[in-house]
Amino acid sequence: MKVCVIGLGYIGLPTASILAINGFEVVGVDINKNRVEEIKNLTFKTTEKDLLTLVRGAINSGNLKIKNTPEKADVFIICVPTPIKNNRCDLSYINSAIDSIKPYLEDGNLIIIESTVPPGTSEEIYNKLSKYKNIYLSYCPERVLPGNILKELVDNDRVIGGINKESAERAKKIYDSFVKGKIYLTDCKTAEMVKLMENIYRDVNIALANEFAKISEELDIDVWEAIELSNKHPRVNILRPGPGVGGHCISIDPWFLIEKSKEAKLIRTAREINDSMPNYVANKIKQLTKGKNITIFGVTYKGDVDDVRESPAEKIISFLKEEFNIKCYDPYAKEFKYPLYPIDEAVEDSDLIVVLADHKIFRDLDEKDIKKISEKVRNRVIYDTKNIITKERWEKFGFKVYKLGGKND
Numbered sequence: 001m002k003v004c005v006i007g008l009g010y011i012g013l014p015t016a017s018i019l020a021i022n023g024f025e026v027v028g029v030d031i032n033k034n035r036v037e038e039i040k041n042l043t044f045k046t047t048e049k050d051l052l053t054l055v056r057g058a059i060n061s062g063n064l065k066i067k068n069t070p071e072k073a074d075v076f077i078i079c080v081p082t083p084i085k086n087n088r089c090d091l092s093y094i095n096s097a098i099d100s101i102k103p104y105l106e107d108g109n110l111i112i113i114e115s116t117v118p119p120g121t122s123e124e125i126y127n128k129l130s131k132y133k134n135i136y137l138s139y140c141p142e143r144v145l146p147g148n149i150l151k152e153l154v155d156n157d158r159v160i161g162g163i164n165k166e167s168a169e170r171a172k173k174i175y176d177s178f179v180k181g182k183i184y185l186t187d188c189k190t191a192e193m194v195k196l197m198e199n200i201y202r203d204v205n206i207a208l209a210n211e212f213a214k215i216s217e218e219l220d221i222d223v224w225e226a227i228e229l230s231n232k233h234p235r236v237n238i239l240r241p242g243p244g245v246g247g248h249c250i251s252i253d254p255w256f257l258i259e260k261s262k263e264a265k266l267i268r269t270a271r272e273i274n275d276s277m278p279n280y281v282a283n284k285i286k287q288l289t290k291g292k293n294i295t296i297f298g299v300t301y302k303g304d305v306d307d308v309r310e311s312p313a314e315k316i317i318s319f320l321k322e323e324f325n326i327k328c329y330d331p332y333a334k335e336f337k338y339p340l341y342p343i344d345e346a347v348e349d350s351d352l353i354v355v356l357a358d359h360k361i362f363r364d365l366d367e368k369d370i371k372k373i374s375e376k377v378r379n380r381v382i383y384d385t386k387n388i389i390t391k392e393r394w395e396k397f398g399f400k401v402y403k404l405g406g407k408n409d
């Protein structure tokens with residue numbers, strides 16, 4: 001069976017490769033010529049464990065071809081971006097991906113949409129296409145964790161929504177080839193809603209943690225300790241506060257439901273709370289610094305990944321850059337809007353180090369590393385918005401340590 005995967009980013013490339021390894025004839029398509037070349041030449045950068053090996057194996061097996069344009073296939077899987085524009089889902093990438101496969105579509109083909117979309121989108125696409133062709137269409141959302149994609153692609157349970165039962169069953173056959181988790185079948189609209197509900201659940205929970213952090217600062221309580229103790233309750237699981245919610249999913253997807261319903265009041269408020277955090281943190285930085293030189297540790301949207309999309313660091317820097325000299329250090333980030341420096345240069349004459357991503361390497365900085373940093377900085381002050389650094393170690397070298405949601409001392 002031949003599968004054409006449209007969009008070879010975080011989701012599409014692992015999906016195409018895993019299908020190829022499992023015996024499908026796969027054509028991976030991306031409109032970005034550089035992306036096509038770096039995949040073909042195996043020069044693409046990634047922090048996904050074993051992705052390079054998987055892609056190499058898939059290409060060497062002869063089952064995975066990487067191209068710029070689609071070709072005829074039995075199944076088309078759509079994995080293109082769905083960003084927001086004016087707080088609404090921008091479906092232009094989906095629409096052009098669908099347009100690009102139209103000339104190759106034949107009766108009996110199956111289209112699977114994996115991109116995150118507002119409920120009702122798959123039905124609209126089907127209604128347009130089915131005027132011309134007798135096709136099957138399913139919506140199969142991705143719920144993988146960046147940094148652990150290959151494992152989760154296989155192990156996670158999947159929800160597959162079909163435009164009709166036959167569409168869902170046909171899509172299930174594809175995923176059955178590599179998914180070890182359970183596969184649940186439903187209709188398209190429900191599957192689209194499920195994907196949004198999962199991310200909204202996390203966004204609202206993080207907003208609650210952020211609100212707790214702000215209140216704790218006001219009341220002189222350590223929010224991290226309070227959350228840890230609250231989570232000892234068997235039915236409580238409060239997430240962690242932070243400098244803002246970034247990434248390609250949680251900070252964006254709630255808007256896809258807000259645009260569809262006036263009832264989405266809590267969801268909107270949560271978004272607003274989380275969106276207020278970069279400004280809140282920037283103001284705190286202004287209060288804490290004794291000079292103009294700020295060092296940022298971690299610019300990715302979360303720890304141990306290379307992804308800077310919607311990263312709070314970018315927003316925080318935009319609030320500070322006119323007034324302060326900012327140097328960023330992040331060994332994972334591939335590209336960032338602002339220059340990245342090696343750690344030695346980033347901390348040179350620093351007045352305040354701000355930790356914005358919970359990379360494990362920040363927790364693991366040992367006494368030798370911290371001593372070196374302490375000798376380079378101008379003022380020994382560190383503000384940890386992720387509660388990741390080992391406070392005592394930094395204090396040993398004369399650092400004053402502040403935490404988001406920490407006590408005032």
Ligand SMILES: NC(=O)c1ccc[n+]([C@@H]2O[C@H](COP(=O)([O-])OP(=O)(O)OC[C@H]3O[C@@H](n4cnc5c(N)ncnc54)[C@H](O)[C@@H]3O)[C@@H](O)[C@H]2O)c1
Pocket residue numbers: 006007008009010011012029030031032035079080081082093096097100114115116117142143144145146248249
């Ligand atoms: N990254 C994640 O962890 C994740 C998790 C779950 C769901 N999703 C959803 O999956 C979708 C894809 O996300 P991603 O992170 O893989 O995006 P990405 O930006 O990493 O990759 C998308 C790729 O699609 C290509 N592209 C755009 N238009 C195209 C077209 N018409 N034809 C061919 N290629 C095209 C781009 O060049 C890019 O390489 C989004 O809707 C996203 O919300 C992502």
